[in-house]
Amino acid sequence: xxxxxxxxxxxxxxxxxxxxxxxxxxxxxxxxxxxxxxxxxxxxxxxxxxxxxxxxxxxxxxxxxxxxxxxxxxxxxxxxxxxxxxxxxxxxxxxxxxxxxxxxxxxxxxxxxxxxxxxxxxxxxxxxxxxxxxxxxxxxxxxxxxxxxxxxxxxxxxxxxxxxxxxxxxxxxxxxxxxxxxxxxxxxxxxxxxxxxxxxxxxxxxxxxxxxxxxxxxxxxxxxxxxxxxxxxxxxxxxxxxxxxxxxxxxxxxxxxxxxxxxxxxxxxxxxxxxxxxxxxxxxxxxxxxxxxxxxxxxxxxxxxxxxxxxxxxxxxxxxxxxxxxxxxxxxxxxxxxxxxxxxxxxxxxxxxxxxxxxxxxxxxxxxxxxxxxxxxxxxxxxxxxxxxxxxx
Amino acid sequence: xxxxxxxxxxxxxxxxxxxxxxxxxxxxxxxxxxxxxxxxxxxxxxxxxxxxxxxxxxxxxxxxxxxxxxxxxxxxxxxxxxxxxxxxxxxxxxxxxxxxxxxxxxxxxxxxxxxxxxxxxxxxxxxxxxxxxxxxxxxxxxxxxxxxxxxxxxxxxxxxxxxxxxxxxxxxxxxxxxxxxxxxxxxxxxxxxxxxxxxxxxxxxxxxxxxxxxxxxxxxxxxxxxxxxxxxxxxxxxxxxxxxxxxxxxxxxxxxxxxxxxxxxxxxxxxxxxxxxxxxxxxxxxxxxxxxxxxxxxxxxxxxxxxxxxxxxxxxxxxxxxxxxxxxxxxxxxxxxxxxxxxxxxxxxxxxxxxxxxxxxxxxxxxxxxxxxxxxxxxxxxxxxxxxxxxxx
Numbered sequence: 001x002x003x004x005x006x007x008x009x010x011x012x013x014x015x016x017x018x019x020x021x022x023x024x025x026x027x028x029x030x031x032x033x034x035x036x037x038x039x040x041x042x043x044x045x046x047x048x049x050x051x052x053x054x055x056x057x058x059x060x061x062x063x064x065x066x067x068x069x070x071x072x073x074x075x076x077x078x079x080x081x082x083x084x085x086x087x088x089x090x091x092x093x094x095x096x097x098x099x100x101x102x103x104x105x106x107x108x109x110x111x112x113x114x115x116x117x118x119x120x121x122x123x124x125x126x127x128x129x130x131x132x133x134x135x136x137x138x139x140x141x142x143x144x145x146x147x148x149x150x151x152x153x154x155x156x157x158x159x160x161x162x163x164x165x166x167x168x169x170x171x172x173x174x175x176x177x178x179x180x181x182x183x184x185x186x187x188x189x190x191x192x193x194x195x196x197x198x199x200x201x202x203x204x205x206x207x208x209x210x211x212x213x214x215x216x217x218x219x220x221x222x223x224x225x226x227x228x229x230x231x232x233x234x235x236x237x238x239x240x241x242x243x244x245x246x247x248x249x250x251x252x253x254x255x256x257x258x259x260x261x262x263x264x265x266x267x268x269x270x271x272x273x274x275x276x277x278x279x280x281x282x283x284x285x286x287x288x289x290x291x292x293x294x295x296x297x298x299x300x301x302x303x304x305x306x307x308x309x310x311x312x313x314x315x316x317x318x319x320x321x322x323x324x325x326x327x328x329x330x331x332x333x334x335x336x337x338x339x340x341x342x343x344x345x346x347x348x349x350x351x352x353x354x355x356x357x358x359x360x361x362x363x364x365x366x367x368x369x370x371x372x373x374x375x376x377x378x379x380x381x382x383x384x385x386x387x388x389x390x391x392x393x
Numbered sequence: 394x395x396x397x398x399x400x401x402x403x404x405x406x407x408x409x410x411x412x413x414x415x416x417x418x419x420x421x422x423x424x425x426x427x428x429x430x431x432x433x434x435x436x437x438x439x440x441x442x443x444x445x446x447x448x449x450x451x452x453x454x455x456x457x458x459x460x461x462x463x464x465x466x467x468x469x470x471x472x473x474x475x476x477x478x479x480x481x482x483x484x485x486x487x488x489x490x491x492x493x494x495x496x497x498x499x500x501x502x503x504x505x506x507x508x509x510x511x512x513x514x515x516x517x518x519x520x521x522x523x524x525x526x527x528x529x530x531x532x533x534x535x536x537x538x539x540x541x542x543x544x545x546x547x548x549x550x551x552x553x554x555x556x557x558x559x560x561x562x563x564x565x566x567x568x569x570x571x572x573x574x575x576x577x578x579x580x581x582x583x584x585x586x587x588x589x590x591x592x593x594x595x596x597x598x599x600x601x602x603x604x605x606x607x608x609x610x611x612x613x614x615x616x617x618x619x620x621x622x623x624x625x626x627x628x629x630x631x632x633x634x635x636x637x638x639x640x641x642x643x644x645x646x647x648x649x650x651x652x653x654x655x656x657x658x659x660x661x662x663x664x665x666x667x668x669x670x671x672x673x674x675x676x677x678x679x680x681x682x683x684x685x686x687x688x689x690x691x692x693x694x695x696x697x698x699x700x701x702x703x704x705x706x707x708x709x710x711x712x713x714x715x716x717x718x719x720x721x722x723x724x725x726x727x728x729x730x731x732x733x734x735x736x737x738x739x740x741x742x743x744x745x746x747x748x749x750x751x752x753x754x755x756x757x758x759x760x761x762x763x764x765x766x767x768x769x770x771x772x773x774x775x776x777x778x779x780x781x782x783x784x785x786x
Contacts (some may be wrong), residue, residue, distance in 0.1 A: 003440045003443060003653055003657075003658055003661060004658065005417070005421065005654075005658055006421070006424075006437050006658075008424050008426075008427045008433060008434070008437075008651070009425070010425045011425065011428065011429070012426050013426065015428055017644060018426050018428060020426075021648075025650070026422075026425070027421040027423060028398065028399070029423050030419040030420060030422050030423035031399075031400065031401050031419075031421075031490075032414075033406065033411050033414040033419075033590075033596050033597075034401045035399075035404065035406060035726045036597070038726065039406065040401060041722075044401075050396060051396055067461055067552070067598065068460055068461035068462075069461075069645075069646060070462060070643070071461055071622070071623050071642075071644075072460075072623045074623075075621065075622055075623045082544065086561075102622050102623055103616075106619070106620050106663060171661060184403065191515055197426075197644055203426050203646065203648040203649070204429070204646050205460065205598065205645075205649050212638065216440065224501070225498075227499050227500075227620050228468065228472075228499065228620075229464070229492065229495050229499055229620060230461065230464050230467075230468045248731065249409065250464035250465075251462050251464075251588065251590055251597040252597065252598075253596065253597050253598025253646075254411060254596055254597055254598075255414075255419070255596040255598075255649075255652070256598050256649055257646075259401060260403070261399050262398055263397055265397065265398055265399075268395075268396060296519050327432075327767075328748060333431065357602045366592065381403040390636075
């Protein structure tokens with residue numbers, strides 16, 4: 001055995017995440033490690049909480065990054081809020097609603113599924129009907145921005161309906177945070193989780209979460225202990241909470257937190273609303289190019305998520321061959337389909353640092369070549385120009 | 394709000410972890426992020442598994458890093474192996490045995506505690522007695538190297554006893570991996586977890602684990618699903634397993650894995666046995682200095698863990714003031730006591746990259762000054778010389 005240091009290539013990350021990471025974030029990851037109880041580190045934690053509150057648009061005291069990827073952020077919400085026997089309405093319109101169901105059931109809860117077509121927003125009327133049919137439901141859970149399809153749901157309305165029926169609302173914001181309008185306090189979301197490797201353009205591995213006072217009350221009044229020791233917020237709060245003395249719970253992922261701190265500083269410098277606008281504008285430019293080629297979006301305009309563009313693979317095209325050309329000849333990663341959409345769609349991400357004009361033009365030019373070589377029935381040589389017109393507009 | 398980039402100080406980390414991180418590992422953390430399904434990344438994952446097998450001295454196929462800190466590695470072992478109603482013998486001789494009990498109970502298991510004095514190795518006879526009294530026990534769990542006290546237990550013997558009574562053995566190797574002899578296959582350990590921020594000298598945030606074939610059989614034959622979706626090895630193996638096509642489970646913490654890969658390459662370059670010997674030799678030098686000052690170790694010589702030196706705080710000394718002098722005047726972090734030992738001991742780590750002569754001398758010189766200013770009843774001006782004699786020997 002003689003394994004050597006690993007030197008990854010420099011890719012352009014336009015898949016469903018991770019997205020391109022800013023050199024500033026990478027530089028922050030490499031700063032000297034200090035202790036997780038060092039007073040200087042505790043100051044950084046306080047700043048981190050303030051920055052996350054800004055990104056989530058919330059004053060929730062319990063706002064912090066879980067020390068593990070978004071899937072663990074999801075599980076943190078469910079294990080803390082769902083008690084055995086609790087009925088949870090889960091709206092599913094893609095892969096991640098299915099994962100919510102798994103979480104509910106592993107907590108001993110009863111998941112009532114409300115199914116919508118993949119590639120469409122969650123239908124508020126169906127949620128309303130489900131809640132009327134299940135007056136004993138305690139929680140509603142849905143995905144704000146479905147990474148598997150690129151559909152954006154109306155979180156504000158869905159939370160309102162949940163509250164009208166005395167339910168708490170758990171929201172998956174993995175792909176929306178930082179990229180699309182998201183207002184935790186104004187929309188009265190009770191529990192929300194996200195990831196770092198999408199529109200925040202940090203490296204993967206952490207999961208920002210936030211919990212309302214109402215959610216905290218439910219956690220504090222649980223009859224049974226939280227089944228996960230690692231994710232038990234009653235314990236985690238001893239470290240991340242506002243107490244003068246932070247109690248050791250687990251060793252925080254110090255350098256990953258440096259990276260997230262820097263990513264959030266960058267977001268603050270740009271301004272949250274400016275970031276939302278940038279994601280939307282760049283989406284329109286990419287869309288113009290893709291549509292000029294004759295490619296079709298999976299999601300109708302009104303439900304479309306700007307940072308995740310799912311397009312149908314043209315008939316007869318070897319989709320793996322196309323992605324391999326992009327990766328090997330252009331160092332460009334786009335995403336394959338996931339779950340029921342595997343083999344049917346490509347997912348082109350325009351997230352965070354990756355959402356910029358240069359990436360759009362490179363992606364369209366590379367796709368033009370790759371689709372040509374794959375003999376796809378598309379219009380060649382028009383995509384870049386169409387995108388540039390929008391970018392200039 | 395105008396939060397700026399965070400620039401941590403350059404500390405010397407001689408607490409219970411994190412330990413000093415090699416500049417090579419920090420540089421690796423800052424390399425370009427690539428996708429978690431990128432073929433180049435999958436090659437790195439295969440190398441990572443080979444390197445971890447080397448560090449654990451195992452051929453276990455299921456050897457990989459959990460995407461979260463050591464506490465989640467512990468929980469991964471318990472949630473996968475403990476089913477509701479399972480009786481688990483937990484040997485406790487410090488803080489982390491207590492955490493194991495929490496894990497067992499949150500899995501619906503029955504924890505039978507075998508208590509040993511804090512600062513002493515686990516007594517094999519007590520385990521034997523507990524197993525005779527509990528013939529229905531299914532699992533034995535213990536901590537190989539107790540980070541809260543610096544006691545090293547005889548893992549080989551304890552596992553043998555567990556097997557004689559038809560139990561699987563779960564071993565906490567958070568502080569031993571890379572620093573003290575640890576032979577997973579030869580000792581027939583069934584499930585083991587560690588951390589990255591101790592003797593591997595990587596940043597915190599990942600937890601290497603390994604499972605024997607016997608452990609895997611128990612996981613596959615479970616009657617109830619694993620209560621954690623994130624930690625369910627049946628699912629995680631789809632990504633980390635040897636299959637030609639890696640299935641997406643969660644987004645791997647890419648850059649943290651770069652860091653661990655580099656830390657393991659460094660371990661391989663040094664040689665595992667050489668690393669064990671270095672930790673032992675440096676411990677003896679530090680010990681000579683501390684004892685020359687008149688400071689006393691908590692753990693008797695035969696049970697002593699070289700990489701975690703717990704010493705009793707001299708009477709009448711303001712222990713917080715001493716640690717503050719070390720941190721503020723010398724940029725040196727040592728650890729406070731934890732749990733029942735809070736306020737009674739200091740914990741001086743000599744782990745991984747931090748286990749070197751320079752750190753020993755700086756630490757002893759700084760302690761000499763700080764204890765002098767704290768008017769501690771110690772012998773001044775002798776510690777450095779005593780350590781140097783051992784280092785030269």
